[in-house]
């Protein structure tokens with residue numbers, strides 16, 4: 419009898435020091451945000467990316483909302499973004515009354531197609547939001563050039579791209595701002611969490627106010643003002659130091675986590691190569707000038723019918739694989755709040771129907787890895 423014990427799509431990894439750090443945070447008695455673990459997490463993330471300032475947030479979604487507030491995005495503004503991304507990329511800007519303008523993705527990396535940006539720009543365009551799918555960088559030189567030419571801000575939704583590089587430079591360091599996610603499904607996680615990365619100068623003071631309910635409480639705690647008051651609009655985007663304690667344990671183990679993930683990614687890519695080549699299945703494209711972070715491993719099946727049959731085939735063998743983003747321009751929210759860029763999004767619609775993600779988590783056993791590969795190549 420073959421083993422059909424279920425292999426989950428994701429099994430959150432515990433690096434080792436989480437319990438000890440949680441205990442230390444509890445013993446310290448102060449569980450609110452911006453405690454010692456929050457500050458340590460900010461520093462570790464800033465070092466990884468080479469950013470000047472990082473603020474831990476309650477999620478990547480909230481970091482995106484902060485970026486929209488910091489850019490002063492207002493009703494009627496337009497923000498160019500891919501259709502093939504997570505919903506938060508769009509909702510953060512729609513919340514400010516902006517119109518997400520959905521552009522198509524490239525057929526190779528599945529990232530926002532930089533050649534379509536210029537035609538999507540109008541006199542209402544304020545920003546370009548890029549998302550590095552699977553942590554494989556967008557064409558950042560071309561994107562930064564078009565943004566500079568039109569005076570547009572660039573925000574990187576870098577939820578997939580921690581530890582990834584484009585021409586030697588860390589993702590998250592290109593845009594005026596970038597956002598990270600530490601959701602349980604990401605490489606480094608604390609269940610729910612995120613960070614706002616700031617690269618442009620002059621953002622951090624207002625970011626601290628926005629993150630602390632619109633008050634200058636952060637300055638008050640540093641003794642810079644004698645009382646704290648309502649200064650600006652804002653919300654509660656500051657996570658508990660308990661979450662930061664868990665996250666610090668993960669960030670300190672990042673080399674181990676990344677090595678484990680790369681091993682699985684490379685094994686998939688090697689062992690499914692012949693099978694994929696013979697059946698017209700496409701493996702991930704990683705251009706030579708970028709380093710990916712082994713965030714996810716996907717396959718593009720020849721068509722929707724094969725994709726559905728392949729998911730069923732894996733499911734019958736206990737392998738929980740998954741499809742991915744529903745094109746945002748086709749969703750009820752996308753239709754109501756956004757619009758398509760000129761030319762529409764035919765590539766996005768096509769790949770969304772054909773994509774399958776294989777399980778990829780740091781604690782995967784060799785036995786599980788072997789069973790997944792076997793399940794794939796027996797289709």
Ligand SMILES: *Cc1c(COP(=O)(O)O)cnc(C)c1O
Nearest residue numbers: 477478479504506577599601612
């Ligand atoms: C996970 C993810 C988010 C949302 O992250 P949260 O921390 O759950 O808010 C946003 N964008 C992308 C591309 C993601 O993958």
